[in-house]
Amino acid sequence: MNEVGNVWTRRGFVKALSALSIAGNSILKINAADSSKESWGRDSGNELAERGNQNYEPWRQSAAWQARVLPRFPDVLVRPDQVRSIPDILENASRRGKVISIKSGGHNVSEAFLRDGSVLLDLGELQDIDVDPVSQTAWIQPAAWSYSLVNVLARYGFAFPVSHCASVPMGGYLLGGGIGYNHDNWGTVASDLVLAVEVVLADGQTVVATRDKHSDLFWAARGAGIGFFGVITRFKIKLVSAPPTVIESSYVFPLSALADATTMLQDWVSLSPADTELMMLLAHDPTIDKAARGIETKMCVVRAVTFAEEQAARATLNSLANHPAIKHAVFDNRNVTTSLESMQIASVDPGMGLGYGRYAVDTIWTDKLPQVMNMILNHFSNTNSARTHIVVSPKQNRELSSDSSFSMVGNAFVGVYAVWDDPLQDISTDKWMDGVRKLIHPLSVGQYINEVDAFNNPESVQNCFTLEAWKKLRALKKIYDPNKFFADYPDITG
Ligand SMILES: Cc1cc2nc3c(=O)[nH]c(=O)nc-3n(C[C@H](O)[C@H](O)[C@H](O)COP(=O)(O)OP(=O)(O)OC[C@H]3O[C@@H](n4cnc5c(N)ncnc54)[C@H](O)[C@@H]3O)c2cc1C
Known part of the structure; x- marks a missing residue:
């Protein structure tokens, strides 16, 4: 059963916060008319802003969850409205010699998705939650919020160790591990309950990584955080029974x-x-x-x-x-x-x-x-x-x-x-x-x-990894992303 996860969309939520008189970033409807989106892929649903366009700065400002938006400037911001547009966007960026930076919900404190000169792939619209009650699993897209997931799963009598804050989306959270509700009981970290990840690789190929297939990619996608070398478009997660x-x-x-x-x-x-x-x-x-x-x-x-x-x-x-x-x-x-x-x-x-x-x-x-x-x-x-x-x-x-x-x-x-x-x-x-x-x-x-x-x-x-895990992550980066197409951890050599 497929549900749109945005029970509360980011925009709706920010509106609600404004009504509560909490200062927030202004989220504007992006008008792509003044951008050159035709050159960026066949898909007319993509939204796009190049640096210098009037819609660029409001979008960049609203990409970050917090009010201090750091002075790093991607050359292009692209928001695909569906997953199948992503390989085209990657191909276009590659042809222009650009690095790809990725944002799901923009909560990362160092705003790692803002990279000078990059193409920022803004996955904010990808919020679907698709629950299979029989297998007690769900496929979720990376911008599905904690709150949305809790809400949808409650209807089926399920739960998941989501973040302690309603607006945190699952993309960056699961990619870095995720320390959520009841974390000592429902896995050590939330990513322990990830069964599969769907990833678009640097060459545009889409693969599904599991414990048995592309197992090194699966290993990396559960903990690497901001240095991951692919675009995660879906996670398959194991659901737990809702607590009595x-x-x-x-x-x-x-x-x-x-x-x-x-x-x-x-x-x-x-x-x-x-x-x-x-x-x-x-x-x-x-x-x-x-x-x-x-x-x-x-x-x-x-x-x-x-x-x-x-x-x-x-x-x-x-x-x-x-x-x-x-x-x-x-x-x-x-x-x-x-x-x-x-x-x-x-x-x-x-x-x-x-x-x-x-x-x-x-x-x-x-x-x-x-x-x-x-x-x-x-x-x-x-x-x-x-x-x-x-x-x-x-x-x-x-x-x-x-x-x-x-x-x-x-x-x-x-x-x-x-x-x-x-x-x-x-x-x-x-x-x-x-x-x-x-x-x-x-x-x-x-x-x-x-x-x-x-x-x-x-x-x-x-400091976030054992030496062994760190060495393995660096070795996998060289295999999966030899040309450093995806933005790396900052200030990393090798
Ligand atoms: C209010 C608040 C509460 C929080 N509460 C918790 C908590 O309870 N527990 C906890 O563990 N953490 C918590 N966090 C931290 C949170 O887990 C991280 O900020 C996380 O990075 C947020 O995910 P995001 O999708 O917003 O990441 P983003 O900021 O969108 O992205 C961060 C980086 O992750 C990578 N990335 C993101 N999405 C993808 C993707 N789909 N494919 C490939 N790479 C991607 C990119 O490198 C990107 O630069 C909280 C943060 C905030 C602001």
């Missing part, structure tokens, strides 16, 4: 009790079954009057979400509630029944003010969480934006698949997300992020390819 209930408990601590909260989070890891997702958030308390003095305006939330039978879920949450550190919590919200759909909607709740805006990220895997939190505490208190936040996610299941290039994991994931609005704060925020890096990187075991600033810190790319 989703129940969560949250405990809010003042930031001064961060050490206690961290101890509780770590103790919970050994107390929780794998179908419990644990998380800690350091954020500005949205309920506090920002002008008030003498009170803490930053908080730390420790949260457990269970995806299990109701009785077992409640038993888990009740046992976690016995932890002695809970006496330091100033507020709690226990045993609240929720759902994947509700959590997706809450992920864009303007009340917390965490989303949209200008955005910089650094992430690490660490085996030394208490030390990292200790290092970060003062630095976090000095952030220049009340929207900046830090997410900590312990990784209970660290079993990595041997047929996947996703190869780096640690005991805990720490993501530092600077979010601000004023362009005049760009420099000071970048400096603040550099300060974070200096503090936490010596305590890291690796990084996560989907959330590194690969252009400002190109060395971070290799």
